[in-house]
Amino acid sequence: xxxxxxxxxxxxxxxxxxxxxxxxxxxxxxxxxxxxxxxxxxxxxxxxxxxxxxxxxxxxxxxxxxxxxxxxxxxxxxxxxxxxxxxxxxxxxxxxxxxxxxxxxxxxxxxxxxxxxxxxxxxxxxxxxxxxxxxxxxxxxxxxxxxxxxxxxxxxxxxxxxxxxxxxxxxxxxxxxxxxxxxxxxxxxxxxxxxxxxxxxxxxxxxxxxxxxxxxxxxxxxxxxxxxxxxxxxxxxxxxxxxxxxxxxxxxxxxxxxxxxxxxxxxxxxxxxxxxxxxxxxxxxxxxxxxxxxxxxxxxxxxxxxxxxxxxxxxxxxxxxxxxxxxxxxxxxxxxxxxxxxxxxxxxxxxxxxxxxxxxxxxxxxxxxxxxxxxxxxxxxxxxxxxxxxxxxxxxxxxxxxxxxxxxxxxxxxxxxxxxxxxxxxxxxxxxxxxxxxxxxxxxxxxxxxxxxxxxxxxxxxxxxxxxxxxxxxxxxxxxxxxxxxxxxxxxxxxxxxxxxxxxxxxxxxxxxxxxxxxxxxxxxxxxxxxxxxxxxxxxxxxxxxxxxxxxxxxxxxxxxxxxxxxxxxxxxxxxxxxxxxxxxxxxxxxxxxxxxxxxxxxxxxxxxxxxxxxxxxxxxxxxxxxxxxxxxxxxxxxxxxxxxxxxxxxxxxxxxxxxxxxxxxxxxxxxxxxxxxxxxxxxxxxxxxxxxxxxxxxxxxxxxxxxxxxxxxxxxxxxxxxxxxxxxxxxxxxxxxxxxxxxxxxxxxxxxxxxxx
Numbered sequence: 001x002x003x004x005x006x007x008x009x010x011x012x013x014x015x016x017x018x019x020x021x022x023x024x025x026x027x028x029x030x031x032x033x034x035x036x037x038x039x040x041x042x043x044x045x046x047x048x049x050x051x052x053x054x055x056x057x058x059x060x061x062x063x064x065x066x067x068x069x070x071x072x073x074x075x076x077x078x079x080x081x082x083x084x085x086x087x088x089x090x091x092x093x094x095x096x097x098x099x100x101x102x103x104x105x106x107x108x109x110x111x112x113x114x115x116x117x118x119x120x121x122x123x124x125x126x127x128x129x130x131x132x133x134x135x136x137x138x139x140x141x142x143x144x145x146x147x148x149x150x151x152x153x154x155x156x157x158x159x160x161x162x163x164x165x166x167x168x169x170x171x172x173x174x175x176x177x178x179x180x181x182x183x184x185x186x187x188x189x190x191x192x193x194x195x196x197x198x199x200x201x202x203x204x205x206x207x208x209x210x211x212x213x214x215x216x217x218x219x220x221x222x223x224x225x226x227x228x229x230x231x232x233x234x235x236x237x238x239x240x241x242x243x244x245x246x247x248x249x250x251x252x253x254x255x256x257x258x259x260x261x262x263x264x265x266x267x268x269x270x271x272x273x274x275x276x277x278x279x280x281x282x283x284x285x286x287x288x289x290x291x292x293x294x295x296x297x298x299x300x301x302x303x304x305x306x307x308x309x310x311x312x313x314x315x316x317x318x319x320x321x322x323x324x325x326x327x328x329x330x331x332x333x334x335x336x337x338x339x340x341x342x343x344x345x346x347x348x349x350x351x352x353x354x355x356x357x358x359x360x361x362x363x364x365x366x367x368x369x370x371x372x373x374x375x376x377x378x379x380x381x382x383x384x385x386x387x388x389x390x391x392x393x394x395x396x397x398x399x400x401x402x403x404x405x406x407x408x409x410x411x412x413x414x415x416x417x418x419x420x421x422x423x424x425x426x427x428x429x430x431x432x433x434x435x436x437x438x439x440x441x442x443x444x445x446x447x448x449x450x451x452x453x454x455x456x457x458x459x460x461x462x463x464x465x466x467x468x469x470x471x472x473x474x475x476x477x478x479x480x481x482x483x484x485x486x487x488x489x490x491x492x493x494x495x496x497x498x499x500x501x502x503x504x505x506x507x508x509x510x511x512x513x514x515x516x517x518x519x520x521x522x523x524x525x526x527x528x529x530x531x532x533x534x535x536x537x538x539x540x541x542x543x544x545x546x547x548x549x550x551x552x553x554x555x556x557x558x559x560x561x562x563x564x565x566x567x568x569x570x571x572x573x574x575x576x577x578x579x580x581x582x583x584x585x586x587x588x589x590x591x592x593x594x595x596x597x598x599x600x601x602x603x604x605x606x607x608x609x610x611x612x613x614x615x616x617x618x619x620x621x622x623x624x625x626x627x628x629x630x631x632x633x634x635x636x637x638x639x640x641x642x643x644x645x646x647x648x649x650x651x652x653x654x655x656x657x658x659x660x661x662x663x664x665x666x667x668x669x670x671x672x673x674x675x676x677x678x679x680x681x682x683x684x685x686x687x688x689x690x691x692x693x694x695x696x697x698x699x700x701x702x703x704x705x706x707x708x709x710x711x712x713x714x715x716x717x718x719x720x721x722x723x724x725x726x727x728x729x730x731x732x733x734x735x736x737x738x739x740x741x742x743x744x745x746x747x748x749x750x751x752x753x754x755x756x757x758x
Contacts, residue, residue, distance in 0.1 A: 007032070009069055009083065010044050017065035020129065021058035028062075041070045049133065049667035054657045054679075057670035063133035071140055074152045087155055090120035094162075097153055102145055104205045107162070110169045115177060119165065122181050123157045127188045131156070134660060134669055135643040142639070143199050160187040162203035163194060167513045167520065182509045191497045191506050193543075193640040195489035197238050198517060207238060209517045211539075211635070212450040213528055214242040214485035217268075218461040219249055219354055224268050226462065226479070228275055233524045235279045235287030242290045242450035242485075243272065244459060246326065246373045249354035250298035262354075265293065266303040266316050273318035292324040292424060292448035294373055295331050295407060296388070298350045298400055305410045308418040324422035325411060326448055329377050330385050332425075332732045334404035335725070344405035349392050351399050359397045360390065364443075376430040376444050383442030384427065412724050415742035416717070422453050423739040425732055429456045432606075432737065434597040434706055435535070435629050449708060453738040454633040455487040456707045457537050462527050481527035488517045488532075489539045489635050492572065493644040495547035495672065503575055507540070511579035514538035515587075515627055536590040539633030539707060540576050542569075544646030546653050547672050550681040556652055557684070557693040566700035573632060573704035574613060580627045581620050589625025598626045607703065633707035636740070646672050649710055650698065652689055656682045686714040687745050691727050699734035708737040717746030 011029060018025035028047050035043060048063035076083040079093065091113055097103040111119075131139070136156070145154035145162075154162070164183035171179050186192050193199065201207030213234050217227045231241055249255075251264030269291050276287035293304050305325075307318045334346030357369040364370055372391060375384040391397055411421060429446050430436060435458055436445050445458040460482035467477050490510050497506055518536050523529040545565075546556065554560050584590075597603035604618045637649040647653055653671050656679060660669045671682045691713050698711045713727055724742070731739055 006041070006073070009073065010041055010066060013065045013069040014044060014048075014062060017062040017129075021061045023056065023058050023062055025062065041066060041073075045070075052133075052668045052670060054670060054674065057674040060132040060134070060670065061129070063667075064131050064136045065129070067133060067136055067140070068128055068131070071136075071144075071152060071155060075155050078147070078151045078153055086125045087123060087157065090123065090158060090161070091116045093153060093158060097145055097147075100147055101205055102147065102153075103162075103203055104166075106169060107165060107203060111165060118177065119161060119180060119184075122184055123161055124188060125155075125157060128156050130190050130645065131643075132645045132672070133667075135645050138639050139643050145204065157188055159199075160184055163187060163198065166202040167194075167198075167516045170516065170519065179509070179512065183513055186506055186509050189496065189500075190493055190644045191500070191502055192493055192510055193491055193637070193644050194513070195491075195635070196640060198488075198490075199640065199643075200238075208523055209488070209521050210239065210486050210523065210532070211489045212240045212242065212452065212455055212487045213525075214244070214448065214450050214455060214457070214459060214487075216244045216447060216459045216461040216482060216484075217248055218463055219247045222464050223461060224248065224271075226464070228271060230462075230484070230525045230528075231272065231287075231289065232275050232279045234528070235276065235289070237524060240288045240290075240451035242292065242324070242448055242455070244292050244326075244448040245269065246292065246294040246297055246447060247353050247371065247461065250352035251302050253298075253352040253354050262352075264299045264302065265297075266299065266307070266318075269304075269307065269321065270316075270318050273321045276320050288322070288451055290322040290324055290420075290422065290449075290451040291318075292326055292422075294326045294426075295348070296328070296350055296372055298352045300325070300350055301400070301402060301407060301410065305407075305414050305421065308420060309414055310417070322422070322451065323414075323420045324424050324448060324453070326373075326424045326426045327732075328384050328388075329425075329427045329732075330382075330388060331404060331407075332729065335408055335729070337404075344403060346404040347401055348404035348407055349388075349399040349401050351391060351397065355398055356391060359394060360387075362387065373447060374444050375442055377427045378431060378442055381442060408725065408728075409721060412721055412728075412742075416715075416719070416724070416744050416746070419741040419743060422449070422741070423728065423731070424449050424453070425737055428732075428735055429708070429737045432456075432706070433458070434603045435592060437595040437597070437600075438592060449738050450485070450487060452636050452710045453740045454541065454635050454708050454710045455485060455539060456633075456737065457485045457487070457535065457630055458483045459485055479527070481530050483534075484525060484528040484531045485537070486521075486523065486528050486532040487537065487539045487633060488514050488521075489541060489633065490514050491541040491543050491635060491637050491640065493544050493641075493646055494542050494568075495544035495551055495646045496644070498548055498568070499551060503571065507572070507575040508579040508582065510540055511538065511576060511628070511631075512583060514540065515580075515583055534591055535629035536627060537630040538580075538628045539635065540572075540631060541634040541637070541649075542572065543637035543641040543644065543649050544672075545650040546682070547647040550671070550678040551673060553677070553681060555681060556697075557690050561693065562696045562700050565697045566703070569701045569704040573706075574617065576631050577621070577626070578617055580631055581617065581624055583627035584621075584625040587627060590627060590629045592629060593625050596629070598629075603706075630707050632705045634701070634705060634709040636710040650701065651712055652684075652686045652694070652714070653682055655685045686743070687716060689714065691715065692730060695727065695731050695734060695736065698731075699736055702736055710740045711736065711738065712740045713742045715742060715744050717744045719744070 045066045051059040072086050073083050079088045081088040164180045168179045195211040198209045245265050248265050249262045253262040255261040276289045303316045306312050337346035339345050353371040356371045362370040375387045377384045462482040463480050465480045601618050641648045656671045
């Protein structure tokens, strides 16, 4: 391409975008004409980015158009067609990238050339104009298919079509193409995004499609090391991981009846930390792992809460993992016990789970020992409280006793310094679990959440049941698979889908796409694959909440926002559950449906869903079943929300205008659809907003979410302990199941796992 033709292309892109977005680009065009060089794209882009500001936010679309022009040019050069065509031959792209080993051979094996050509006709290059600059930059930089030398081959609409083809490839031939077209419609209009692993790996010959995983560690050397092995394999493939360590014996406990020999959980967590650092995710970033412990575990105050802080013995630190605390209602109640002077006096006892099992003698119906962690408080019977008091009153059971408030203070100090631990309200999570039927009332099925606190599914440890030598002399280890949780994520772009009134059309295609991920996935850890098939859990979520409020002219700190969260998420829940029922009607229910709250109708009764549409749906599910054991989870949505041109998850914006740093330059980013009308609703950003309103919104939203929500608390660095405690108490009282980071103004931006950012 000559310098002049490159210049002409850049000028055409700028003029076209300037007209579309009513931007006066005359000055920029004059500058480029007077400063012609072989880097016209870069000069134009740099100038456009510098003009993005609160008064001219639409310059982001001009910058996107310039960047898009460059992408078209690179793809055309690499694929051998004229740049004026924008998009080349779709079939040829698939053929070339399959031959290069980038794409899976499945696409050419399962789709005929005629079908691929028909789908190529559906591709709409004009939809590339929906991207703002940062969204297009992230999509191109991280997700578009490139060859082994990092040369761009795939363009944005082709990535969307490849995802649609991949997720629908095993559907019945009679309906497959129409389903691919629907999925492409949803993706290309930016009405939804798929999770990062799906966005990156769908259609390719490597990588898996699921976002996050959760494992339970058995209290044995085998269990600890086999967990580490499983975690390493998942981390290699790009998964974010949550690990429950509450069953592992505490510091000073006995090993094989030798007293005082256990080193507790801290050394094993440090081992996990090393795995996270050593086994990176496809060469792009280190592994992302969260470890959870119960607040009644004896090691909670013996190093766990200080794992990420900068004070204390570095030999007992694990700075690269994230922490979470599982908290029963009883602990929160103890925080409220005060003397006549208002001083907190509630006592809290911590125990070693191994010693509890040894001494208390609690057993399940199969004779297996149970610990405190195996019980939770139901609404009509306080099973955990009863067992806890039995343990407290047992004269031979060792414990460490603290003021409950002293533990809470340590939690909050760590949160203000590091953002963690996350809070997991275990009783509420288990009460709201639609699949609690498999263990019986009061028995814990869910011990912790995942890396981003939005997943809540049944868990159990994988155990070794036999080791033997086979007839060929091989040493064989037989493992009984536990419930190793897998979450498959996808999110609605609220600010695009709601104003366009497409939820009823959109959600069924999203649910089908998510359900298909379960069958398409090849997870390297067998028990995770098995659990995924057993429960067929999905996590449909949302992003763009603050964006939507601004478009609707609803203030964040208002009763109207709380009521809107309630009504909107009830609609989303209804469409999602109905879509799963329709899939069950077509393909069959998940294997554990019988006896679940979906089947008995208790789920709907507990939610007080009494309108005609809910009554009909409850009846239909009883008749046809439901395809997926869990359905909804609201993830953090950072990078994919930017690709969708909207705001992160259910979070308020960082600021109406802020600086985004990328590689070797920095540029301004404005809140989406920022103008003189929406500014008023964006004006108060994250750390200025009263977090009680955020809690109230999330409580209203959570009532309709069968799993949970990645919900951050934003606080000033000088917040008083009493004020932060009040926020935690309010979240618990209102039935919030989990809270994610406590983000203080004194913390640097917290690096997060992008696997969960669907």
